[in-house]
Amino acid sequence: MTKQNYPPEFLKLLKSVDAKRPKTVIDHILKHGQITTEELKDTYGYNHPPRAIRDVREQGIPIRTFRVTGSDGRKIAAYRFGDPSEVRATQLSGRTAFSSNLKDTLIEEYGPRCNIYLEPFPVRELQIDHRVPFEIIGNNGNLSDDVSEYMLLCASANRAKSWSCENCANWKDKYVNICRSCYWAYPESYTHIAMRDVRRLDLLWSGEEVTEYDTLIEEAAKVQEEAPEYVKNVLRNHFKRKSS
Numbered sequence: 339m340t341k342q343n344y345p346p347e348f349l350k351l352l353k354s355v356d357a358k359r360p361k362t363v364i365d366h367i368l369k370h371g372q373i374t375t376e377e378l379k380d381t382y383g384y385n386h387p388p389r390a391i392r393d394v395r396e397q398g399i400p401i402r403t404f405r406v407t408g409s410d411g412r413k414i415a416a417y418r419f420g421d422p423s424e425v426r427a428t429q430l431s432g433r434t435a436f437s438s439n440l441k442d443t444l445i446e447e448y449g450p451r452c453n454i455y456l457e458p459f460p461v462r463e464l465q466i467d468h469r470v471p472f473e474i475i476g477n478n479g480n481l482s483d484d485v486s487e488y489m490l491l492c493a494s495a496n497r498a499k500s501w502s503c504e505n506c507a508n509w510k511d512k513y514v515n516i517c518r519s520c521y522w523a524y525p526e527s528y529t530h531i532a533m534r535d536v537r538r539l540d541l542l543w544s545g546e547e548v549t550e551y552d553t554l555i556e557e558a559a560k561v562q563e564e565a566p567e568y569v570k571n572v573l574r575n576h577f578k579r580k581s582s
Contacts (some may be wrong), residue, residue: 452491464492
């Protein structure tokens with residue numbers, strides 16, 4: 339892809355970023371014009387490419403997502419810089435505004451658990467995340483020091499949230515109130531998931547519970563049902579018996 343000529347002020351902003359992950363993305367795009375999820379994983383070892391891209395966006399730098407063909411012939415995401423005129427005034431540079439004790443405060447408030455899976459995780463595996471994505475709330479000038487505006491997520495939940503949010507129609511419209519009523523912001527009280535009228539329940543089995551999970555899978559296979567549908571039918575039958 340042909341490299342672009344960028345305005346001096348935009349280049350100055352790009353070169354001012356020194357954090358390793360966003361700098362890696364920026365330098366690659368400057369050299370090659372774009373970067374793909376495949377390159378982020380295979381070349382740079384980032385197993386969660388959208389997180390690396392968000393790091394760039396949180397510096398106020400516009401990034402555009404498009405699709406290209408990967409090495410296996412499937413369509414994958416690729417990224418390039420957006421219009422330099424869309425650069426945001428660096429509202430505390432997004433994630434770099436996290437105080438050093440924020441994680442400790444969140445653990446004290448909610449416990450060392452993932453706010454999506456509602457299960458305990460080792461502290462080192464939990465990541466601080468804006469309940470309302472920075473890409474939405476930052477653009478609206480609503481950044482807050484209030485601890486309740488943040489949550490702790492495990493890597494898996496963070497990846498799932500990133501994908502869902504970035505594919506939501508509100509990613510473009512940026513209405514904060516829509517995000518505040520979404521599962522990904524407040525899983526304890528929500529009315530939609532990425533503007534879809536659906537509900538979600540994440541279940542994890544750990545330790546001795548794993549044998550119960552194995553039994554569930556075996557029972558589902560006996561009646562030729564996928565595990566989620568089998569669980570739903572078990573619950574439906576339970577509620578029917580309870581109401582009869």
